[in-house]
Amino acid sequence: MPRCFLLLLGALTALRxxxxxxxxxxxxxxxxxxxxxxxxxxxxxxxIPAANLIVLDLPTDETIAWPQYGEQLLNPxxxxxxxxGLLAGELGTETDARGRRDFVPxxxxxxAWLVLVHGVPLRIRASGLKTPAAPKxxxxxxxxxxxxxxxxxxxxxxxxxxxxxxxxxxxxxxxGASAGEVIRTARLDGATVEDARRALLGAWRAEAQGLRGxxxxxxxxxxxxxxxxxxxxxxxxxxxxxxxxxxxxxxxFGPKARADxxxxxxxxxxxxxxxxxxxxxxxxAPGAIALHLHSFSAETLRxxxxxxxxxxxxxxxxxVSGNVFEPYLEYTLRPDLLLAGLAQGLSAGEAAWxxxxxxxxxxxxLGDPFYRPLAHDLGQQLADQRDRPDELAPYxxxxxxELAGSTHxxxxxxEAQRLSPSLPVAWxxxxxxxxxxxxxxxxxxxxxxxxxxDAGLLWEIGLFLEKNGHKDPALAAFRALQARPxxxxxxxxxxxxxxxxx
Numbered sequence: 348m349p350r351c352f353l354l355l356l357g358a359l360t361a362l363r364x365x366x367x368x369x370x371x372x373x374x375x376x377x378x379x380x381x382x383x384x385x386x387x388x389x390x391x392x393x394x395i396p397a398a399n400l401i402v403l404d405l406p407t408d409e410t411i412a413w414p415q416y417g418e419q420l421l422n423p424x425x426x427x428x429x430x431x432g433l434l435a436g437e438l439g440t441e442t443d444a445r446g447r448r449d450f451v452p453x454x455x456x457x458x459a460w461l462v463l464v465h466g467v468p469l470r471i472r473a474s475g476l477k478t479p480a481a482p483k484x485x486x487x488x489x490x491x492x493x494x495x496x497x498x499x500x501x502x503x504x505x506x507x508x509x510x511x512x513x514x515x516x517x518x519x520x521x522x523g524a525s526a527g528e529v530i531r532t533a534r535l536d537g538a539t540v541e542d543a544r545r546a547l548l549g550a551w552r553a554e555a556q557g558l559r560g561x562x563x564x565x566x567x568x569x570x571x572x573x574x575x576x577x578x579x580x581x582x583x584x585x586x587x588x589x590x591x592x593x594x595x596x597x598x599x600f601g602p603k604a605r606a607d608x609x610x611x612x613x614x615x616x617x618x619x620x621x622x623x624x625x626x627x628x629x630x631x632a633p634g635a636i637a638l639h640l641h642s643f644s645a646e647t648l649r650x651x652x653x654x655x656x657x658x659x660x661x662x663x664x665x666x667v668s669g670n671v672f673e674p675y676l677e678y679t680l681r682p683d684l685l686l687a688g689l690a691q692g693l694s695a696g697e698a699a700w701x702x703x704x705x706x707x708x709x710x711x712x713l714g715d716p717f718y719r720p721l722a723h724d725l726g727q728q729l730a731d732q733r734d735r736p737d738e739l740a741p742y743x744x745x746x747x748x749e750l751a752g753s754t755h756x757x758x759x760x761x762e763a764q765r766l767s768p769s770l771p772v773a774w775x776x777x778x779x780x781x782x783x784x785x786x787x788x789x790x791x792x793x794x795x796x797x798x799x800x801d802a803g804l805l806w807e808i809g810l811f812l813e814k815n816g817h818k819d820p821a822l823a824a825f826r827a828l829q830a831r832p833x834x835x836x837x838x839x840x841x842x843x844x845x846x847x848x849x
Contacts, residue, residue: 366694366717368394370459372433374424376405379466381540386464388544389535392551393717401427409647410470416493417446420468425450425500433458434501444476445489447504455527456501460696460716461494463534465543468493469648469711470671486510486678491707492671494532498706501530510678510705517684519693519701529706533696533716537660538651550665550695550718553634556731557723559739559746560610560632562591563624565600568616570676573640577613579683583690584611588725588750590775600624607771607801608632608742610720612659613682615640620651620658623803630663632739634720636695637664638682645669645711656713666695666714674709694719725750741769748775757783764790770800774808789820797827802834813843822847 373395375386383402390400403423406415425448428434434456439449473490486509499505514525537543553559562584566577578593585591589610594600599614599622606623610632614624618641623629631637638644639655645668651657656669668680681702688698696716703710729747732740744763748756757779764772773791780787789812797805809824825844828834 366393367459369396369399370433370457371395371399371462372428372458372460373400373462373464374467375400375402375464376407376466377402378405378407379540382464382466385535385540385544385547386462389462389464389547389715393715398431399433405466406468407466409468409649410472411468411493413444413471413474413476413489414446416468416471416496417442417448420493421497421500422446422448424497428456428458428500436501443504445474445504445507450500450503452501452503452527455524456530458501458530461497461500461530461532462716463494463497463532463536465536465540467534467536469534469536469645471496486675488672490672490709492709492711494534494711495706495708498529498532501527505707507707510674510708513700513703513706515700516704517701519688519691519697531696531700531716533699533712533714535715536648536713538649538657542651542657542661546660546663546665546713547715549631549633549635549663550715550720553632553665554719554722556739557725557728557743558610558632558634558636558720559728559742560589560608560635561742561745562589562611563594563600563604563606563609563613564591564611565594565614567595567597568640569597573615573676576681576683577615580613580686583683583686585749587690587721588746590745590749598622602626603803603806605801605803605807607804608739609637610635610742611686612637612639612664613686614638614655617641618643618646618655619653620655624662625658628802631659632742633663634665634718635663636666636685636689636720638668638680638685640679640682642670642673645671645713648713656711660713664714665718665720666699666712668699668703668710668712670709671711672709674705678705678708678710680710680712689720692719692721736767740767741771744769744772745775748779753779753782761790768792768795770795770797770804770808774804777808777811787815787817789817791820793819793823797823798830800827802828802831806840809843813847818847 373386375383435454436452471491489507535543564581566574581591581593604623606629637659645656648657651661656667659667684702688701695718699712728743732743760776805824809821812821
């Protein structure tokens with residue numbers, strides 16, 4: 348690995364925070380054995396005591412009524428947490444109109460995190476009950492996300508008609524009474540248990556080897572304020588060294604856009620997955636951080652073709668957030684703050700709560716909350732790349748080049764390409780040469796197998812090389828595309844092939 352990168356970047360280290368497994372409880376549904384097995388696997392990996400796995404007899408429907416939430420989930424969970432000494436308070440015998448037994452806390456909880464697993468209901472439908480209190484923040488209705496309601500299990504039963512302030516919003520740590528006001532929640536879930544487990548294993552791989560890849564940010568939505576959030580998020584991924592593509596039109600990333608190794612995908616605004624990142628061939632990098640902002644992005648986690656949240660999990664995202672009902676823009680998770688939290692060294696779950704304005708509302712956080720995507724420092728990744736290269740090794744080189752700056756980037760890229768040629772690094776070299784006004788030199792060996800390369804990357808490379816007079820490598824890129832079913836009859840590709848074949 349280039350010595351200049353090691354010297355410049357070897358000391359770059361992410362912050363690490365302590366996890367207290369004894370203050371974490373995992374909740375599974377007894378009627379979904381595969382979910383219980385996933386809960387057990389997660390608990391073992393994170394060192395969570397077996398006694399902290401609570402298995403309840405719950406409905407298997409994603410959407411439940413308030414009496415079901417109170418009688419079958421909240422009340423039994425509070426009782427078990429009290430018996431375990433993790434929750435202190437008096438649990439009454441009377442229930443309110445929503446099936447919740449009265450609860451009066453008597454001391455700060457010893458519970459910090461609640462992790463729900465595939466099979467636990469997701470949403471609470473509106474009850475139609477009228478409450479005397481004025482709507483919170485101009486909002487009304489008691490429809491809610493189960494996870495967001497359970498975050499308040501250590502407090503007295505509050506009127507759920509409207510969003511409530513999240514004390515963790517904008518805060519990495521809390522002290523005093525605020526620290527026990529909200530129990531942070533997360534969920535291991537997706538269309539199937541297999542999807543959720545694959546995403547979980549990707550997070551653990553990235554935590555051990557480093558999150559590697561590129562960032563893709565779509566800022567073209569209907570509201571200026573949120574566009575600013577996405578642009579600020581893209582600025583953060585760039586500062587972290589991840590090569591970042593920013594789409595600024597009202598459309599999603601187009602069908603010919605580059606989409607190799609997405610370590611970050613942040614987009615809006617469509618309910619159904621569409622555009623390049625809705626293509627089945629676009630697999631997210633292990634440990635990827637992803638979200639698509641839409642009012643109903645997590646309306647269901649069982650239908651990935653109709654909702655972005657389960658689609659992103661299915662494609663491999665380790666951390667996803669979404670909304671189960673209309674959250675209104677000001678109460679939805681902020682992508683800029685999510686990235687700011689990660690840049691501080693927070694875990695994915697901590698960063699998500701740092702970026703979430705409201706509780707008792709519509710947001711859900713999917714993935715291992717303790718996953719730290721930046722825990723494996725870049726200097727160690729460079730050493731790993733030298734000793735144990737894998738398919739994501741080129742992206743360590745690309746990130747190092749981004750952080751090294753233009754003065755050192757080109758020499759480091761060229762040295763890496765001599766040691767271990769790859770298409771992404773060859774393209775980065777050409778881009779660096781063009782930026783510096785140098786002659787364009789294509790350094791990829793002609794016998795390189797392009798059959799598995801990202802289609803958007805090949806298209807981007809082919810267009811540039813053709814424009815700059817590099818006929819043979821441009822033809823190689825375009826012919827590799829023509830061999831793919833989706834590209835075989837593409838009229839634009841045919842035009843370029845005909846021009847190069849004359």
